[in-house]
Amino acid sequence: MANRPLQLTLNGKAVDSADIPDDLPMIDYLHEYENLTGSRLGCGQGICHACVVIVDNPDGTSEEVRTCITGAHYFAGKKVRTIEGHASRDEQGKVTELNPIQQRFVDEFAFQCSYCAPGFVNAATLLVEKLQRKPVVNSQLEQVIEDSLGHHICRCTGYVRYFSATRNVLTDLGLVREG
């Protein structure tokens, strides 16, 4: 066991931590070192996906990564977005605008207790961004949503509103083509 420095970009801000244990899971880094608790610990084992963050790759693609089973040092040099980073905020930190997925989840009562909401917001946001690069045809829309959100666990809602809200966002943003 050893400590080593860790540099990464967190919600657009460069973060430089001096002594990060080499085996520290990313979720503990976010919670205990950065005080960002929005990425939630559900199973701690990579199953429920409540803890996922978005990693933006240099090639312009992005991916969902489970922070409870991935070491903090995996993210060294990477650009990471957490649930706390999606909404636009004013100087006091007050939310001025939500991203389209967040807004739609709010409008359609998509979540109940909301513990899993950060995971769903991240997964659905990723999907929006993916389809912005390459829209989907209508006949594959439901499958594409299932592929993106289907491995996330929610105990309250039965998933219906998360899924339909995501479908509505994708349709409204013009990311669904006939076919």
Add this chain to the structure above:
Amino acid sequence: MSNRDISRRSFLQGGLVAGVSVTLMPLGSKAMAALMEDSVTVPSEQWLGNNGKARSRNDALSKVCGSKVFARDIRAKDMPGWPAQQGHAMLLKTIKADRIYAGMDLSWLGAELQPDRIVTAEDLLNDGIVFPEEHAPDPLLPVGKVPMFIGHPVAILIWNDFERFRQAKLKLKFNDKAIRYGDKAPLYQADPYGSFRYVRVGGATSADEDEFASLKDSILFPMLRNRRPVWNSQPDLHGNLTERGLFYAERMKQQIDNPSDDWLVFDERYKTPSIEPAAMEPDNGNGWFDPVSKTLHFVVATQCPHEAATETAKMIAPSRFGLAKLNMHPGYTVGYGSKDHNIFVYYAALAALYGAGVPVRLANDRYEQFQSGIKRHPFDIRYQLAVDKNDHSFKIFRAEMTVDGGGRANYSPSVAAVGATAAQSIYYMPQNDLQVTAYHSRAVEAGSMRGYGTLQSMASTEMMVDEIAGRLGIDAIDLRKKNAMVSGMKNTQGAVPGGALRLHEILDKAAVHEVWKNRDALKQQREAQDPDHWHGVGFAICQKDFGTGSEAPMASIEFTADGHISLRHIGIEIGTGMSTSQALVVADFLGMPATEVKTGETEWKELQLTSGGNPYTMSQAEQDSFLRNPRWVGKLASASSATNSAYYFSHATREAARVLFNHGLWPAALQIWRQGPYGGQANPYVVRREDAHWVDGKLTANGMQPLSFTELAKHAHERGLVTGATVHAFNRWSWAESEFSIDGVRERLPLDGLAVKYGDGAAQVKKAQMSSAGFHLLDRQNVHYPDTQLNNAAVTYYSPVATLVELKVNKGTHEVQVLNHHSWVECGRVLVEELVKGQLEGGIAMGIGHALMEEMPLYEGGPGEGDWNFNRYRLPMSRHVAVWKQSAEILPPLSASDPSKGIAEVVMIPVVGAIGNAVAHAIGKRIRDLPITSARIKEALNG
């Protein structure tokens, strides 16, 4: 009878418990929000649409942005005034129930990782900690004893920093190396937690007087001997209540054992699994004991903050720590019942207490949550039902139920009782004998969980009725229609359910649903197209009681002269949208919803309430004597559950709003309309309060000029009318009533506590009356409390739900795939349709999990050993619930005055029975043990 809400002999009064000053300040409260990054709820203009309907939850913004809304999100550095250092704790547990605990050995962790403090049973004893009686004995197992259950905690280990805690916990996980086991020993033994028997023999029709019934006569209680229930009275028609009850019970048994040729007697067993509630936020608490001020600051996830605060204070008060003040912050949380009456709170409080000045966080990870989190009770049920083969009417219903309550007493007695009294589902039973016993076992503690025993019994009943229809060779919905209760019929306790029963309305709709009507043709057609699967259709319907038989909601509403409405409520937001819907209830009377909502409120000094006695078990004489004190109430405050939110919580909000309308806004409106000579514009008309309407946010009646709430509020304040009201209500399957003289007008209200505030312009003499924490505390008169005998009614408030399921069973893997489902819900007046639908969708998913997936061994190899997670315990995912196809229909209310009925529990039940019935339709075999896994299907097909 022991009940789901345990009596409290001491209570919050003036914030003093056992000499400890107690304050509760919810994390989401304004006072906290000012000190924290974001407030949890937002002003109503952000979530309320122009049409007066909710556009979103009022806490949606924080939730969707990952703000610190859960207790679990809080760290010491978030808390104003706390030291920044955050310590962490874990519970060390013994996992062999048949071995004496001989002590612990942590030496192998190495010097570096030794806990900074270790708390054992000895410490608690030496330090004078008095653990809450309801969760005792042995919160930490003393050396030399055999554990009560697998996973019995033996010590609290505390580290002052995160990193050493993390490293040590990694080493302590998935093994019991730290436990020294002594000799093998017999398993811990305890008496059953509770045992009840509900006997009813009705008259010729339901309307005729019962020969014997729990409500009219008595619930029967056995003796407990050798850890079993026994009956030492003899059946005797002319004996005492028990003897008479046993006479009728014995007669039913004789009849069912020697049935007439006209009877079909069904006699089968059903088994239901132990279920992990799996609230996504595991149990947690974070506290700081400030040794200087002797104050315990305590953030905790709980569904019953009043009880948690009271019991925490009482636990520590006698100890050497000299606790002077408990400052508790109940966090927003989720539990489906499992965070109600939860022992975890007290472990977390102890961890904080032993923090030696360092804030300590005790937070379960998922493995620990499986290991010690409260479970749903597994039931083992024998049902006997005699049915007339000619007219298909039910004759005699017998049930013998065994309930496994796990290793610690929790709500097992009341879960057992509620399960038994719900066994009838929606059917009228002319005679019934329902016996139930809840036992101790070495399994993980079972307690409150959505459905509360009724899921287990009613889903089984629905499978039984379906199977009987098959044996009779008739349509299963026809059989249901024949036997479903109609309004005014008695339940199995002899009580009449409240309001209209609209079961036949739902059954009629289901009977003509295309999928039901064509189920056999559909099956044939689908199986021809898809030779890899068997297809099936199934239906079930249930009605679930809501409430506990001792409900005590409190609410307070005030408005300012500039039209700002604030609502304070005892309810806790648990994800069901309670704070949103309560804000909306206000609009019925004030024309606009509350602009500010505070939930989880615990300061109600203005009412000066006192309580005492157990509302479930007190005699009528005891109650009458208590009622001589006008400040006494049967119970101080309800726990928070979703079903409470809709009905009971709304009652308090509504009555407070009604007082404000009748004694604030309405007189203000009359005064405005009557301004001018000869009574102004009102003069030519008769203006009646019952004709008052809010239209587009303005009040009008009988053609009077519409007035906005702001105008009325201003006027009410100027004239010193009633501008604030705090109410307390009590319900024991019926509301307590009393008379109050409000601003000179005498009224009889379904309340037992009321305090009001007068507007800014009130005369000094009126203002002087506002001496009770700023309110004028009114003395109730001619109070009428529900008779204590109503405790035997057990349930009288019902809301029904029915579900029709289409599924397929794979011929190779024997896995079940739900293809589609449709539900019907009757819940009276709907407050926010999206919230009702959301509850339904979520309940159905949970029901699908219960019916098909969720299962774990109770004892060895089960969750008590600390190595269970969601890989082995499978929760329903989107692919399991027909996420795109499912549909539902909410029956319109009979009128706008329908009460809003709780549905959060019942929604998950019919889908379970419907799946059981659909699987039988698919494979031609009945599976009566849940969940219906591929292994059970394979066994049924081969057996």
Add this chain to the structure above:
Amino acid sequence: MKHLFLRLSLALGLAAPLLSAHADGQVERGAYLARAADCMACHTKPGGAPYAGGLPIVSPFGTIYGTNITPSKEHGIGLYSDEEFFAALTQGKRRDGANLYPAMPYTSYHLMPRQDSDAIHAYLKTIEPVERDAPQTSLSFPFNIRLGLIGWNMIYAEDLQLQSAEGKSAPWKRGQYMVDVLGHCGECHTPRGETGAMELDKRMAGGVLNGYLAPSLLSDDLAARGWNHQDLASFLKHGMSAQGTMFNEMYPVFHNSTQHLTDADLAAMATFLLGDQPPEAKALDEVAFDKLSPSAQKGRQQYLNVCAGCHAAQGEGKPHIAVAMRGNTTLRLDDPRNLLRVIEDGIAEQQFTGFERMQPMPGFADKLSDQQLTDLLNYLRQSWGGKPGDLAVSDIQALQAQAPSAEH
């Protein structure tokens, strides 16, 4: 002559105990034999009705589909007599006289006694007929010509000869029948030549199948990878042991076949594989970090980043979640192919017996660079596999080039 003797000895010595165990239940016995012969593996498509055919078997020559062997007269084998069934099973002869593709392991089954064949047939007649044709097999020329198979059969079909059973224990003999004949384990665990036929001189020495190595089952090799008799039998029964879990092609074998076999038969299989006097399982000591190669040392951080969350920081694994790396047999193979493939491809969720359900392992093909992969493999193999940490990036790339394109 020797051949004939063997068949006789099989019929008498080996089938007899089975027969007496199920004396009065031919169908039951047939059901068991069908499990042991793993008919389901090829004749049931994933999610399909049992034995209704349709599983695509991807071979270097094209895709072969298992046929419908339910008693459907039109689509299945409803018209087969016992005699015809026996011919199909043991000689690859279809009822109409055509030859079966040798994906049907008749080269192994041909040593099956008639009464076992009859029992299997009796069992298959009891299952629900499914009226559906399996998809058409599509092979590339010249393998799409069934006639060509006659020549193939003449060269190879009779070639499988069993090792002499002389002086062996009864369990060993029983194990031989279970492994070599019914289980047809050699079909995968033996390298194959250009024509697709097994290289019988290297029988059970390990073969490559769809990019994965079916490892050597020779007793010395098994012992070198840490296998003892008890673990091996238990592995077949539960699909998991201290040495790891079954994955890739062995996972369905466990599901459809080995988990249903009696403890006695599984023990016999282990006895046969390891021998009546099994070599001692080799124990490995963990190699300390400072003794690792520079590449392996670097690999430690990759391990902590993406593996330790499930396999734990010290390689001890997590019970019921993910296997231990310490003592894991895959790390101990000379050929790093399987380790690489598993890391790159991941493993889907695995259901074993009872409540054992190992969580899915993600694939890291696009998460780790070739250098990172190389370091990680070196770390795993050197720390816990008893192998040198000397793989070069080029070794990894060469293996990657051999991986089949993901067509299934």
